[in-house]
Amino acid sequence: MSSNIRPRDDPLEGDLPYAEGEQIEEDEEEEDDAVNLGAYEDEIYESESPSESGTESLTWISWFCSLPGHEYFAEVGEDFIEDDFNLTGLNALVPFYKEALEMILDVEPPEEDSLKIPDVSIVESSAELLYGLIHQRYILTRHGMQQMIDKYEAGHFGYCPRVFCHSHPVLPCGRSDLPGLDTVKLFCPNCIDNYSPPSSRFHGPEQLGKRVPYTRTYTPKIYGFKVSEHAKTGPRMKWMRMRPTSLDQLDRL
Template identity: 55%
Template sequence: MSRRNDYHTLPQGEQSLQDEEAISATGEGDEEMEDAVDQEEGYSSSTPTSTLTWISWFCSLPGHEYFCEVAEEFIEDDFNLTGLNVMVPFWKEAMEMVLDMEPDEDTSKIPDVSIVEASAELLYGLCHQRFILTRAGLQAMVDKYEAGVFGSCPRVYCNGCNVVPCGRSDLPGTDTVKLFCPNCNDIYTPPSSRFQGVDGAFFGTTFAHLFFQSYRELAPAPFWKPASPSSTSPRSSASSSSNQPAFVNPNPYGGQKRAAGKVYVPKIYGFRVSERAKCGPRMQWMRLRPENPDELDLVDWRGRWIDDNDHYEDDEEHIDEDRPMEDFDPVRCSG
């Protein structure tokens, strides 16, 4: 297999010959003269003869801003492609297109180009799902995250926290890409419609959480202390935020960024809506955070408050015991 010459510049002899023809042509105007000068000075054009690879072209398309460029060495390694050959139709042709390789077989045996392009997009997306889980892939996504390429959380009380792309399934064709917020731990639909055609499987269900496990300095801390009542005004809050000391999490394994933990409280004429009301707020506890890291140690692995009087082993034995099924037949109960 050899590299395609479509994405590379012409040889020096042919390029000089074309330059002489463009300069000697009559009636072409000054534009061809400028193009010839640009080619002599070494400027690359936007035509298919440029050095643009298929991977760079694919990542530069509108709506593909979330993708990073997968290294060709990663795609060429057969170990990284285990199990993908049964998921991608026209596997060989798609691989040749992604890697810009010349096909070995006769061109008459190659199917329609549009079909191969769809297979190449599927192949690259599945390779992208695995690449962003590696050290190099995570670092490439960190650069995009810090630059704000993925956008920010639409929730008001997250204060514009940056988000990362994720998927709800690892199988292609299930759902489109979503955005995960590390502050509220929820997912959202991208605000632009151009991302609605991107498959969520190209990012997978693991990347978003492995990303913040690997770079804890970018993740918010699991605790948050509300501000004092005296600093409720905008001026005082602005001055206090500027004078706040640098945030330090005593737990080195937790998030190393100050969290935004304010929770919206629905009110009517200044009175809070009761949680027991039919129209009251639900599941508000999912947004709440403890005020200090010491409170995190007061809960066991089950999420229960630690108490010396509780005996969880007895509860487990009682739950595991078989017991007769209750009969709720109203006819038999009445008789």
Template identity: 55%
Template sequence: MSRPPMALDTPQQDIEEEIVSGVGEGDENMEEVIEQEGYSSSTPSSTLTWISWFCSLPGHEYFCEVKEDFIEDDFNLTGLNSVVPFWKEAMEMVLDVEPDEDSSKIPDVSIVESSAEMLYGLCHQRYILTRMGLEAMLDKYESGVFGSCPRVYCVGYNVVPCGRSDIPGVDTVKLFCPNCNDIYTPPSSRYQGVDGAYFGTTFAHLFFQSYRELAPAPFWKAPITNPNSQKIIEGGGGARGSPFVNPNQYGGQKRPEGYVYVPRIYGFKVSERAKNGPRMQWLRLRPESPAELDLIDWRGKWIDDGEDGYDDDQDEEGDRPMEDFDPVCALPRPRSDRC
């Protein structure tokens, strides 16, 4: 990079000092460019660590910076040395430790870089389950870094990242919405290279269990509409302007969005029993009051159905396909209206 022309009235002594020092305005501009590009210098004067550099990469906005003390604790890394290849070299790269002479035998540095990314991702999966990790992710959640739910009737509910598996290489990162309890693919393609195991299957649900004021209540009552005046009368769920108070202090403390899309043809509802009828409605409807939550047991069945036994074979690992049953009879209602 060429230096800018010097002014004619510059003293000769200043010019000589600049030539001797070898540091001019052009070099300062080059340093600024290097910092903007995200490169880290190997000199001790550089303050950008590998962890900060990794979290600042495009597509890594969901990651929080894991404390080095957490990574240096062997107890937190139990079992990872058998999963991550080139364990020692990857640890040295993540912690910015000078490599040993044996590291020069590795043919390609990119192998160590991929191992360092896997090591940090698996450490990140465990770190966000701790108190410090939850607080770091809470700041990102409140800032809207993770985005909002793409479902229209969730009305912009904030989402959190999650994974479908705790094992690397199974699936990419997904976004969990606490209002509709469903997961979605991130809107940008730059997140397709982020492994979902780096966030795991536990964080999203532990996050809303820890911060219940951010989770929606499990019940919702639609506002009553007066057909004459077309005005909304506040019901059990209340309108948006009314304060929401959940009588159950251990449940979600935020007002839920309970509207569900209804398919219509020329204004008439499509029957739920039709082959092309709605199939997701029963997943997102909520009971109208917290009292209806007491009418079902922990399995989602009516308490007085007389089924005392429970078949453990019904539990299957992973996600299950939607069951074929009448959605009208699947929701909690008064006992006189049950099927």
């Protein structure tokens, strides 16, 4: 009976006996591996946090330009907005001008000023109006024109619907420098005519101004004389858009 009983401290068959110190070292290594694994998991969570905070760091200007129907806007630099000279006279056109400017620049207003505002939506509409007026001035600068040129050359604004323009790129513009008087139009430099945007989401009040497309318009001339706009070779062939009301008018065309 006693010969079949194995002592408690005897190793099993095929196992090697080890000292008590070696067992302690193996336990410590397992604990270190567990600690390293936990630190690795913490690094994973930390690496995911910047991507989550990327959406939180989106500026108001980038958010506003990314909205549907605002694709025609260029992103105005904050250094341009922070220059008071570039905003001369706009405080008389925009209600809650100070609060709207702080919203555009992502500046937290003081608590006493926020209590004076009856509704945040009023400041949001004022910020949209103010940004549109600032945008009119910004796209006349070198950096603003470069942004519009890049969009224009890439066909970002669309193409002329006229057949003989052969998909010539167009530029967004307005027929007034005052916002809200008309809807945005698309100007074709080839036929020198304005068109309505194809999508209804661009039919809101225009805030782009009327000066950019007409800053340097080519005027065709022959021996120094301007070509008539009513000529068939002129840039604006209105006769193609007019339907004759009688046979006599059809014969004259």
